[in-house]
Amino acid sequence: QDCDGLIVRSATKVTADVLEAAERLQVVGRAGTGVDNVDVEAATRKGVLVMNTPTGNSLSAAELTCGMILCLARQIPQAAASMKEGKWDRKKYMGMELNGKTLGVLGLGRIGREVATRMQAFGMKTIGYDPIITPEASAAFGVEQLPLEQIWPRCDFITVHTPLLPSTTGLLNDSTFAKCRRGVQVVNCARGGIVDEGALLRALQSGQCGGAALDVFTQEPPKDRDLVNHPNVICCPHLGASTQEAQSRCGKEIAMQIVDMAMGKGLAGIVNGQALSKAFAPQTKPWIALARALGTVLHTVGKQAQGSVQVCTLGTPLQEAGSYLTPAVAAGMLAGGAQKEVTLVNALLLAQEAGLKVTTTHSDVVPESDGSTSLLQVALQGTPHRAVGTVQGSTPVLREINGATFKQPAPLAGPILIYRAKVSEPSVLPVLAGLLGKAGIQLQSYHSSGTVAREQWSIVGLSAPLSNLGELKPCVTEVFQLHL
8 A cells, every 4th residue: 555666477466456555556567568467447547657578578488489389390298298108109290390381470579570580590481460560670580571361371380479459369260260271380479369269279170270389378277178188289387488587587677667767767668658658858857847737727727627628739849749748738637626646647538538638739830939949839629728838948938828928938837826917907016015925925936928908917936825815816807826
């Protein structure tokens, strides 16, 4: 309950109940690749980061896959078991050479490419499929990419290296097995369920599949033993990452990732907040603070946290910034609402549930009259409410509010007072000065806008918030107090 971070391996289940009980939790680190044992949706809703070590066990998983391919080709486990039974069956275990055979690699990420390059050393032709990796990129490590329909009939061996997603569940099934070369050999060291276990058993029984090597199962350990007991199946109890090197590497990597996060150095291996990986860069922090502040100002001035908010980034330096500034604006819009804690991790999810739609656009062009290289603009669609800001040095500043431009940009930090008053109302500043004097609060900055419809906006920086604005309200059209 009093932990800020939690590190787990594969056996520990981080459920919604665990997350709810851990009130201070900010990050869950998985020492390994898969996060099946973490309720990522519940973590996101609570604003808890989930990170993994995607590279830590890549080599170990790739080497196990290569070993599985060799074992299928030469029936090494079956022959070894036969020897232990006192037999000498040389004729029974006739194998095949890998040289000249075609290996289909489905999923060409870190592990898939390591498998491909290693099996090329055995003289195998490697073809593959990946919806993200470009054909040019895969060609650089010797894999010809083809559509799945062309891969099935060409392969002697197929190995899968994809995450378990709705689109990859049952990737090898009755239909795809029927399209394969008779006697195809299948390896799954990725995730149970990518190969339909029922379809695999039927293909083994019919001879359509000549052999299978499985390190993972839909249910672990598997209760249905038909696959495990099949004579042409080699299986291991999920040993992909079970090497001393991988365990040590994953443990060190996740520890360092959490230390780097805590020290503000950066984020790596983020599962549920990829946009945040850029949020720790020194140059982006002030922009995130600005986005959150503009969201808060817009919510306060617009008096609503529902509807559609348009976030517009202006200027080439902010071309890629929408991914992390949009959740920051949403977090500002929701600040002080019914939600417990709004973070960049859960802001967009909570905004959607609150009836707030946040969309983002970008333009490389900044108005010439502005003089800034970059601007952030947020607007509540269907209303006149709009706020525009930028960053000066490392300070977020407000340039415009509801069409009124500030002569000098107003800092958006600490306790601030925002009010709108008629230009003809001279008593505002004396009343405000009297209030501050009585409360012992210092006026740290004062900025006023140009005149719009004979009214003017003012932003006052304070050393501490005022407890009572009652005396000021008769002098102004509206007044708000924020702590940014």
